[in-house]
Amino acid sequence: METKRDLLQRFLKGIETGDAMAAAVVNEDKYIQHNPQTHEGSEGIAALFARLSKTSPRVTFKRVFEDGDFAFAHNEYDFASLRAAFEVFRFEDGQAVEHWDNIQPLLGPNHSGRGMLDGSTEITDLDKTEANRALARTFVEEVLIGRQPERLADFIAEDLIQHSPDLADGLPALRTALEQTENGHPVLVYERLHRVLAEGNFVLCVCEGQRKGVHTSFYELFRIEAGLIVEHWDTVEAIPPREEWKNNNGKF
8 A cells, every 4th residue: 555655756756757647646626735826726637747747847856754644755846947845745545635835946055065955864763753843843933933043052953964055054054044134134034833744853844934024935854863953954935925826725
């Protein structure tokens, strides 16, 4: 029997292959689409995949996880240009019924020579999933949303491995980014944590906020080791104004 992890990969690979069977992963009668730039119900998924496959897209899975009713992936897409993406699906009765994503142009390498998608991939510490989920949640709620950068060392390793394209390795670079201002206003403002998904040593936090005053979706992936965040990846995507949405479900 296919796992949710398998189903996610079969479905998204259908973008590349045009395989009509990939569309069967989705229950189109129930499917809720949270990408505000994607129409809902205007085109069957099989037809959509057939059309997209003619543009020679490439879908490369870097990390794929499973958490209860959810599967989530960290991917590279080549749709005429390279992009880094997080994809999240909720499943019922073996089919995908809800979808969220966060996609941005692939940038980098960063100041430490790291790419947005390279780094550790091995899932370990399955027995620590809930403890790691709780640690990441507390970090986001109290340090990022609560704006307490002085507490970074309680959660972040001093030698943090950083994959965010604008930052260097290490805790000091992250603190500088969180404290950065522009015209007297913080550049990064985290306002709400919507979802925390976890498997073993990896935790994905889905956040809403502002970047330079623009309504923004932040997806933050953490690798946790011995009670500290030791590696970090992200995607940052501006949320289009409400009048430009192509469905009514909202980004989150």
